[in-house]
Amino acid sequence: DAGVIQSPRHEVTEMGQEVTLRCKPISGHNSLFWYRQTMMRGLELLIYFNNNVPIDDSGMPEDRFSAKMPNASFSTLKIQPSEPRDSAVYFCASSLWGLEAFFGQGTRLTVV
Amino acid sequence: GESVGLHLPTLSVQEGDNSIINCAYSNSASDYFIWYKQESGKGPQFIIDIRSNMDKRQGQRVTVLLNKTVKHLSLQIAATQPGDSAVYFCADFSGGYNKLIFGAGTRLAVHP
Numbered sequence: 142d143a144g145v146i147q148s149p150r151h152e153v154t155e156m157g158q159e160v161t162l163r164c165k166p167i168s169g170h171n172s173l174f175w176y177r178q179t180m181m182r183g184l185e186l187l188i189y190f191n192n193n194v195p196i197d198d199s200g201m202p203e204d205r206f207s208a209k210m211p212n213a214s215f216s217t218l219k220i221q222p223s224e225p226r227d228s229a230v231y232f233c234a235s236s237l238w239g240l241e242a243f244f245g246q247g248t249r250l251t252v253v
Numbered sequence: 254g255e256s257v258g259l260h261l262p263t264l265s266v267q268e269g270d271n272s273i274i275n276c277a278y279s280n281s282a283s284d285y286f287i288w289y290k291q292e293s294g295k296g297p298q299f300i301i302d303i304r305s306n307m308d309k310r311q312g313q314r315v316t317v318l319l320n321k322t323v324k325h326l327s328l329q330i331a332a333t334q335p336g337d338s339a340v341y342f343c344a345d346f347s348g349g350y351n352k353l354i355f356g357a358g359t360r361l362a363v364h365p
Contacts, residue, residue: 145296174353184297184342184355197352232296234353239346240285242353244296 145245147233153251159221162248165214166235174242175208175218176232184232190216191238223252261340263360272330274359276343279324283345287353288317288328292339297355300328300341330361338363 146165154160166173175187188198193210201208205224210216220227230249236242266272278286284305289297303310303317303326310317316329326343340358 176355183357186352186354189352234296236353239353241287241299241302242344243299244289247296 145233145235145243147231147245147248149248150246151249151251153253154223156224156252157222158252159219160223160227160250160252162218162231162233162250164216164218164233164235164245166216166233167243168214170235170237170243171213172236172239172242173210173216174232174234174236175216176234176244177229178232178247179229187218189239220250223250225252228252261358261360263362265362265364266333268333268335268363268365270333272328272333272337272361272363274328274330274341274361276326276328276356276359277324278326278343278345278356280345280354281324285346286317286319286326287344287346288315288326289342289344289355290337290339291342291358297342333361333363335363335365337361 148163171192174189177185187200188208190210208218228251230247232244232247234242234244287302288300290300291297301312301315301317303319308319314331318327340360342355342358344353344355346353
């Protein structure tokens with residue numbers, strides 16, 4: 142398996158634009174996590190899914206953030222409209238029932 | 254992904270020495286713990302895990318110790334190598350909530 146695949150690796154966008162981050166989890170995994178990493182806040186859990194169903198989105202900072210998992214092999218994290226303070230590295234991770242979560246390489250988002 | 258930076262505690266060791274990285278957790282209901290290693294520009298990488306019904310688990314050159322009484326976790330790395338230089342995170346998981354929450358991290362610097 143290629144591991145967790147995230148795209149794009151880097152994204153630079155202007156304030157106010159919509160940004161969509163994509164994640165393909167490891168085949169067979171049923172839990173998927175979205176994290177955000179910044180120097181100030183470290184690794185923050187934004188939302189996680191079990192069996193494609195969002196279980197806890199209490200970490201999503203604002204209504205501008207939304208996440209979907211239409212099937213077991215794909216998830217998106219969308220920011221609309223984006224703001225400079227959203228600049229961070231966004232990680233997707235997948236696991237079997239939350240155990241031994243494996244991370245993707247991350248998407249570095251810069252909002253100017 | 255860039256790791257948490259300026260205010261991370263740093264452990265500096267000589268190559269060949271043993272390293273001990275500590276972590277405190279707050280959720281007494283946590284029943285599963287993972288140590289991750291994050292190198293610059295990469296996502297966190299799974300190192301070793303331990304369940305709450307154990308107090309010690311060994312891997313290749315690594316040992317994790319769990320003290321539930323004081324809610325403390327440690328990662329011991331034997332014969333530390335330059336390639337071990339990275340930021341190390343502990344993460345705890347409460348099965349009932351299915352959330353994997355990360356600590357702030359410790360930067361390990363290995364000097365030749």
